[in-house]
Amino acid sequence: MNRFNSLFTKNIYYGSQLLPGKKHTKIVVGDYFLLKRKYTEQQVKTYAEISGDNNPIHTDEEAGKKSIFKQRVAHGMLTGGIFGQMLGSTLHDAIYLNQTLKFTAPVFLNEEVEGRMEVIDVNYKKKFIKLKTSLHKIHENDKIAVEGEAMVLYKYLEE
Amino acid sequence: MNRFNSLFTKNIYYGSQLLPGKKHTKIVVGDYFLLKRKYTEQQVKTYAEISGDNNPIHTDEEAGKKSIFKQRVAHGMLTGGIFGQMLGSTLHDAIYLNQTLKFTAPVFLNEEVEGRMEVIDVNYKKKFIKLKTSLHKIHENDKIAVEGEAMVLYKYLEE
Numbered sequence: 001m002n003r004f005n006s007l008f009t010k011n012i013y014y015g016s017q018l019l020p021g022k023k024h025t026k027i028v029v030g031d032y033f034l035l036k037r038k039y040t041e042q043q044v045k046t047y048a049e050i051s052g053d054n055n056p057i058h059t060d061e062e063a064g065k066k067s068i069f070k071q072r073v074a075h076g077m078l079t080g081g082i083f084g085q086m087l088g089s090t091l092h093d094a095i096y097l098n099q100t101l102k103f104t105a106p107v108f109l110n111e112e113v114e115g116r117m118e119v120i121d122v123n124y125k126k127k128f129i130k131l132k133t134s135l136h137k138i139h140e141n142d143k144i145a146v147e148g149e150a151m152v153l154y155k156y157l158e159e
Numbered sequence: 160m161n162r163f164n165s166l167f168t169k170n171i172y173y174g175s176q177l178l179p180g181k182k183h184t185k186i187v188v189g190d191y192f193l194l195k196r197k198y199t200e201q202q203v204k205t206y207a208e209i210s211g212d213n214n215p216i217h218t219d220e221e222a223g224k225k226s227i228f229k230q231r232v233a234h235g236m237l238t239g240g241i242f243g244q245m246l247g248s249t250l251h252d253a254i255y256l257n258q259t260l261k262f263t264a265p266v267f268l269n270e271e272v273e274g275r276m277e278v279i280d281v282n283y284k285k286k287f288i289k290l291k292t293s294l295h296k297i298h299e300n301d302k303i304a305v306e307g308e309a310m311v312l313y314k315y316l317e318e
Contacts, residue, residue: 037211043209046205046208046209047206047209047240049205050202050205050206050237051237051240051241051243051244052196052241052244052248053240053243053244053246053247053248054247054248055247055251055252057252067252068254075240075243076243076255076258077236077239077240077242077243077255077258078209078210078240080236080258081210081212081234081236081237081240082210082211083236084210084212084234084235084236085210085211085212087212088212088213088214089211089212089213092214093214093216093226095227096235096236096262097261097262098259098260098261098262098307099235099236099239099259099260099262100257100258100259100260101257101258101259101260102256102257103254103255103256103257103258148257
């Protein structure tokens with residue numbers, strides 16, 4: 001099992017946890033951040049309104065029951081937004097360059113999930129930070145609901 | 160200039176436009192959909208609340224002015240959500256499998272943008288549809304703000 005498998009299946013981390021509300025300038029491969037959250041019915045309904053994605057599988061209880069998921073699910077792009085939230089709170093003023101999102105399992109309403117990010121590459125000259133990003137279903141044995149990678153430009157980065 | 164360059168720079172399409180509110184079962188490479196929209200101040204503030212991404216560059220006029228963008232910008236993951244909206248309204252009950260997002264230019268508040276999707280591959284047996292996805296800044300000569308690809312599972316697909 002390689003290091004990243006360890007990280008995502010066993011919660012073993014090798015760097016420092018980057019906590020919200022602190023300006024981080026020394027960032028190295030292995031640093032990570034974690035964030036637990038839920039998506040409430042109200043948040044999903046509000047996201048449907050502002051995003052314009054009114055698919056009833058997200059907002060209508062009956063439609064959810066009739067779907068292959070057997071209940072309402074949060075919008076994929078809402079759940080993937082946890083990585084924006086984690087970057088915004090931890091790497092202040094970071095410019096989001098790209099994000100890949102693979103939706104591997106549904107996130108249900110009010111389900112406890114945990115976002116995990118780990119620094120997997122740093123370019124100190126260009127001030128780029130590459131991160132492995134995943135969202136886990138806590139009560140389904142940490143099953144991955146969303147996974148991918150992100151790249152940010154972080155002007156405060158120091159070697 | 161290849162076909163996709165034509166598509167994204169010249170608005171030349173080779174298939175049929177898939178319009179919202181109609182059940183599409185016959186889908187072929189070249190089919191496309193387009194959607195114009197704006198992100199209002201209220202939508203951006205509401206997205207900040209429900210996503211938890213409270214970076215002031217999105218919500219605070221002064222912070223926006225001091226940023227490298229010189230004004231407030233919509234959250235990348237909010238603007239990328241247009242692809243979810245377009246899929247939800249056009250390919251009813253599609254299951255979103257993955258999405259890549261490259262954020263290439265900021266989207267400002269109340270700026271007119273257009274989402275464009277084009278079918279670039281179809282697997283009729285597995286019922287997978289692959290799409291090229293992009294979001295364009297209408298009043299900046301169609302400059303791309305977000306680009307990437309998406310894959311969906313669409314059970315109604317017929318050969």
